[in-house]
Amino acid sequence: MTVGPTAQPASGATGDSTSVASGVGLATRAYGFFRYNMKITIGLFLVLIVVAFGYLGPFFVDLEKAEVGSVLPPGQAPSAENWLGTDAQGRDMLAWLIDATPDSLRVGVMAGALGVMIGASVGFIAGYYGGWIDTFLRTITDIAMAIPGLLVLIVLASLRQEGMTLELMAFLIALFSWMGAARVIRAQVLSMRERQYVEIARMSGEKGIYIVFFELMPNLMPFLLAAFVGSLIGAILAAVGLEFLGLGATNISTLGNILYWQNFYNAVIRGMWWWWGSPIVIFIILFAGLFIASIGLDEWANPRLKERS
């Protein structure tokens, strides 16, 4: 009897202290996570630089100057007036780059997200059901991996007479950037399917759908994140390739389109280094960031990859 009243406030107190601690704990845990996974932190930081450039830039730089003929004379080297110079058509490079960055990121995120959804579904179904379904889906994945996607995309894009839109390009690219995700998720589901907690859930009569969403999905999250960044990289690469060939959404400013125009106007031969150099710097920061983050995510998902030293 005496235990009851004393136990009541005690449990209440612990409840309070845990809820307070969980706020602090979350921050500590996040700090610990980023400290332990330096590669994710560094990668994320580099990507955020590019994101901030594209999304905060408009607050500091007048995007009107990205219009053709807005800064004359054209083809100026960087100066106090135009920090990154101007192109051969009188666009301010800095304004143009800021204008172009968000749409380049958007294509990648849309295509990467769609790609990972397709890939995860294919990998999931293949791994979970096995048998002939697995053989069938794996064959399709192997075939898709052997096809140079860029070339088929080129055929597709060249046949469209009414030009490309950003969304259509993202959709088409997604059709060629799901295979990596499918392979990773399939392998994981195959190994998880046999684990005991799944077995227990199955034996206690849980439905397949329940097992999928409540037992498997949470464990797959790190792999899904890593796969998303992987297909994001592939998607931005494909978009840049298409745009460099002049097959992108040409009426919109993207970083790849800037590269197309510098090639069109022979900026390299004419020594206009600021024209081709500045988008390349952004690409290097972006790709390096994404790539380092994806290595970090892979190690987080699969700690055995981490160096033992």
Next chain:
Amino acid sequence: MNPAYIVRRFALFVLTVAVVVTVIFLLTRLAPGDPIEAKALALEAQAGNTGGDIGPIVEAYREKFQLDGPLHIQYVTYLTNLLKGDLGYSMTNYPATVVDKISAAMPWTIGIALVTTVLAMLFGSLVGALIAWRRSFVLVQATLPVLMVTAAVPFFLFGLVLQFFLGVHWKVLPTAFGVDPGFLVGWNIETVWQLTKHALLPATAVIVASTGLWGLGMRAMMVTTAGEDYMLLADAKGLKERRIFLVYAIRNVLLPQTTSFALSLASVVGGLLLVEIVFNYPGIGLLLRNAIGESDYFMIQGVTLITTFAVALALFIMDLIYPLIDPRISYSRS
């Protein structure tokens, strides 16, 4: 070798080619407003000015692909033509056929692809292995972040940078073409010099970028190997450092490296084509760029079909060779 393995790999090769052939057929036939016919008609309208005669192409096109017939008949006609090795005429370079143009461009692309692959594989594997090797110089180990950057950035961006510094700024190497304009290619020393000089920049761009990929793959594999018992034993036996590194470590991880290369071959080829465009290098990539600029659909499709075929064939051959050189891979793995 297990016949079932060969049959399965061959089936995959045939399926890959069949899928691409079919997808391209459907894309071109189901595209709204038949762009090919529109292009042919536009060329015909233009022919008066240029003096070229486009009429035969349009006729040949209609006849050859039985455009008035139902879809399945068109498909059979299309397949029959492909099997005969007939990819049609180049629409903008009549009477040159697509096969003519591609076979003229193919040696350039294959040459540069082979050289860069071998060099990047050797160099990248060595660097990657040294980075993972705990007893190598700190300076070498510190190059890991550099590899991460080069592995991440597309080939042709390096191409632009190299082109500017070595070709335009310091004027050390030519920035474009396969040989100097007007140079006649023959079997002599001068030709070799010309070919090397012009291939150096595009090849370097590809090598720098793919060295990163090879190096990272090699490093990851070496880190795993370093923990193996046989490595410990080799060390305990007092074997020479170099012998452990070369014979015990590198040899065992080199073969799995080829698998990862096979997986990325398709995207490597795509990257190489873009490098050719940067350097106006007369391979398949430049052919493709020009075809896109002129809306030469037959050429675009021809390049896609032949490149896909070549990549699929290369993968098939690698699949066949692989079990022969690495006994750890069983032929009958399901």
